[in-house]
Structure formats: C-alpha cells, structure tokens
Amino acid sequence: MPCKKCLKEPVFALISGEKLCRKCFNSYFERKIRKCIRQYGLIEKGDRIAVAISGGKDSSVLLSLLSGITRQMKNIEIFAILIDEGIRGYRPFTKKDAVNLCKKLGIKLYVYSFKKEFGMDLDRMVKKLKKGPCTICGIFRRYLLNKAARELRANKMAFGHNADDEAQSVVMNLFRSNNDAAARLGVVNGIKKDARFIPRIKPMYFMLEKEITAYAFINGISGKFVECPYAGSAYRGEIRNMLNDFELRHPGTKAGILSSFLETLPLLKENFMKEGGIGFCRKCGEPTSGEECMACRLLKELHS
Amino acid sequence: MKVYIEKTGKTANAKAPSVAALLKKLNINPVTVLVVKNGALVTEDAKLAENDTVKILSVVSGG
Ligand code: SF4
Ligand SMILES: [Zn+2]
Ligand SMILES: [Zn+2]
Numbered sequence: 001m002p003c004k005k006c007l008k009e010p011v012f013a014l015i016s017g018e019k020l021c022r023k024c025f026n027s028y029f030e031r032k033i034r035k036c037i038r039q040y041g042l043i044e045k046g047d048r049i050a051v052a053i054s055g056g057k058d059s060s061v062l063l064s065l066l067s068g069i070t071r072q073m074k075n076i077e078i079f080a081i082l083i084d085e086g087i088r089g090y091r092p093f094t095k096k097d098a099v100n101l102c103k104k105l106g107i108k109l110y111v112y113s114f115k116k117e118f119g120m121d122l123d124r125m126v127k128k129l130k131k132g133p134c135t136i137c138g139i140f141r142r143y144l145l146n147k148a149a150r151e152l153r154a155n156k157m158a159f160g161h162n163a164d165d166e167a168q169s170v171v172m173n174l175f176r177s178n179n180d181a182a183a184r185l186g187v188v189n190g191i192k193k194d195a196r197f198i199p200r201i202k203p204m205y206f207m208l209e210k211e212i213t214a215y216a217f218i219n220g221i222s223g224k225f226v227e228c229p230y231a232g233s234a235y236r237g238e239i240r241n242m243l244n245d246f247e248l249r250h251p252g253t254k255a256g257i258l259s260s261f262l263e264t265l266p267l268l269k270e271n272f273m274k275e276g277g278i279g280f281c282r283k284c285g286e287p288t289s290g291e292e293c294m295a296c297r298l299l300k301e302l303h304s
Numbered sequence: 305m306k307v308y309i310e311k312t313g314k315t316a317n318a319k320a321p322s323v324a325a326l327l328k329k330l331n332i333n334p335v336t337v338l339v340v341k342n343g344a345l346v347t348e349d350a351k352l353a354e355n356d357t358v359k360i361l362s363v364v365s366g367g
Binding site: 019 | 310311331334335336338340344345346347348361362363364
C-alpha cells in the first residue's frame with residue numbers, strides 16, 4: 001500500500017508502475033537486497049567478507065548496505081579492497097571517494113596497486129601490450145583481487161555488480177556463444193570447493209542501475225560522475241543501449257533475462273564447468289584453466 | 305528553464321511541461337537517467353515550470 005507521501009512526493013517509479021516516496025523507496029531497496037542475501041545464503045555466520053570497491057556508486061552503495069546489515073549479525077567481519085590500476089584522470093578521484101566512504105563507515109580499506117604489484121601502471125601497460133585496455137585491466141584486477149582476498153584471509157568476496165551488468169553479460173555471452181563464461185555468472189560464483197578459490201557474491205544482482213543510482217542520490221552516497229577514459233568495451237556499450245531501448249518499450253526485459261538465465265544456470269554449470277578443468281598456475285599458484293595464468297603470461301610480455 | 309546534463313557537463317535551455325516531455329525533447333531514454341528538480345528526485349510525470357532548475361543524472365556506471 002502506498003503511503004500518503006508516495007502519492008504526494010514520489011521519487012521513483014518501479015517497473016510495475018508503482019510510485020514510491022523517499023522512505024518507501026529505501027525500504028523497498030533494502031528489503032530486496034536482504035531477500036537476495038537470504039535466498040542465496042550469501043552471508044553466513046563466521047564469514048570474513050572482502051568487499052571489492054571502486055569508489056563508484058555501485059560498490060559504494062553495496063559497502064554502505066553491507067556495513068549496516070552485518071553490524072546487526074553476529075560473528076561477521078567485513079573490510080574493503082580497492083584496486084588502483086593507475087588510470088590518470090579517473091582513479092585518483094574515485095579512490096578519494098572510497099577512502100572517505102570507508103572512514104565514514106568505519107571500515108578498514110586495503111589498497112593494492114598495479115604499480116606496486118606489477119611494476120607498472122595500467123596507463124603504461126596499455127601502451128606496451130596489444131590488447132584492449134579493459135581486457136588488460138580485467139585480467140590484472142581479477143588476479144590482484146584474488147591475491148588480496150587470500151592474503152587478507154577473506155572467505156568471500158562481494159561485488160557491486162547489478163542487474164544491468166549481469167543482463168548485458170548474459171546477452172553478450174549468448175550472442176557470442178560463450179557458454180564457459182556464462183557458466184561463471186550468477187548470484188554466487190564459487191567455481192569449486194578449494195581454499196584458493198574465493199567465492200564471489202553479488203548481493204545487488206537484482207537491482208537495476210537506475211535504482212542503485214537513485215538510492216545513492218537519496219542517501220548521499222558518492223556523488224560525482226566520472227567515467228574511465230578507456231570507457232569500457234564498445235561491444236558491451238552496444239548491448240547496453242539495445243537493452244535500454246528494449247526496457248523502455250518493454251519494461252521488465254532485464255529482469256526477464258536474469259530470471260530465465262538463473263533457471264538454466266545449473267545446467268550450464270554442469271556442462272561447462274567440469275571438475276578438473278581448472279587447475280593452478282605453475283608460476284604464481286592462481287586459479288587458471290591453462291598451465292600459466294593470463295596475468296603471468298601478460299607480465300612476461302610486459303617485461304620482455 | 306535551465307537544464308543541466310551531467311553526462312555532457314553542459315547546461316541547456318529548454319521548455320517542457322513535464323519530465324517525460326523534457327526527456328523526449330532532449331532525445332534521452334528515461335531508463336538511463338534520473339531527474340532532479342530543484343534538488344529533489346522526481347518521477348517522469350512530475351510537472352515542470354519555467355523557474356525550475358533541472359538536473360539530469362546519468363545512471364550508467366563508469367567502469
Ligand atoms: S573501463 Fe576498462 S579500463 Fe576502465 S576501469 Fe573499467 S575495465 Fe578498467
Ligand atoms: Zn511512501
Ligand atoms: Zn600466474
């Protein structure tokens with residue numbers, strides 16, 4: 001039932017058409033995330049959760065929410081990790097936001113940088129390697145996050161991925177027939193029970209980008225709009241525009257993609273994530289499907 | 305009225321009776337933005353007047 005304020009001062013219209021005031025929107029948003037956490041068992045007693053943050057609005061909203069939620073639960077620890085890739089004109093700004101947010105929430109932040117870990121900033125790597133910036137960025141970031149989480153003894157890593165990100169990934173993998181990658185999506189992606197694999201949880205899986213931005217605005221979480229100069233992959237951008245066009249004409253499209261995908265995910269996992277298919281890099285010990293992980297192979301190229 | 309568009313960092317002058325009409329005029333897909341009127345978040349059916357200050361926020365994450 002909408003309250004009086006919902007009728008008089010709505011701030012957000014849900015896909016159903018229902019309009020909510022500030023207070024009701026907040027409780028809708030938080031309720032939906034709590035439900036996802038409960039339904040998928042994302043947080044359990046004894047967890048030590050590393051929250052991957054970027055200073056952007058998605059991970060900032062995630063950290064604020066998890067900070068509140070876990071404070072009410074017993075025996076849960078959370079802390080934040082930020083990867084500083086070394087992107088001029090972008091990361092320094094978002095890093096500052098991340099530092100401020102962690103201070104405000106009283107959460108410990110660990111910063112790991114490409115420069116320190118790999119001897120080079122992303123800006124320099126991009127000039128040396130013949131690969132897209134986002135590919136290089138993604139490979140090294142994943143590697144470093146895994147390493148950081150293990151060093152800091154986290155048993156789970158939480159990400160701010162939202163419904164838009166995931167729907168785009170699902171459609172991209174479908175269009176490119178990339179079922180291996182699809183099998184690694186989902187609300188939780190614990191690849192395999194092994195101490196070296198740290199399960200990744202996405203508590204905001206069902207939240208739309210627009211909802212997250214509204215929540216951030218209403219609650220004064222992170223403000224500025226800064227875009228990475230490398231601006232993401234062009235292909236993903238095309239898919240995003242397409243899905244947004246569809247969402248406008250057919251509200252609920254993104255949610256539909258996700259719910260259908262989640263129903264087929266168990267089958268994908270069974271078929272495309274065979275036991276033993278994943279081993280460990282002989283150089284660094286990181287999880288990989290080959291003998292040497294992508295990060296180690298790229299590093300060799302960088303320093304040759 | 306004055307309309308600030310966050311994505312481009314530009315301010316435009318436009319006239320429209322409602323948020324929905326404004327977005328249509330500016331050729332912006334409402335799915336991709338939030339609209340702030342005089343400092344408060346509003347829905348698409350919100351009415352607009354000449355002396356309102358409008359901000360259009362992008363909801364797309366920046367990498
Ligand atoms: S847009 Fe690309 S380069 Fe920039 S942070 Fe994201 S993945 Fe890295
Ligand atoms: Zn209300
Ligand atoms: Zn390796």
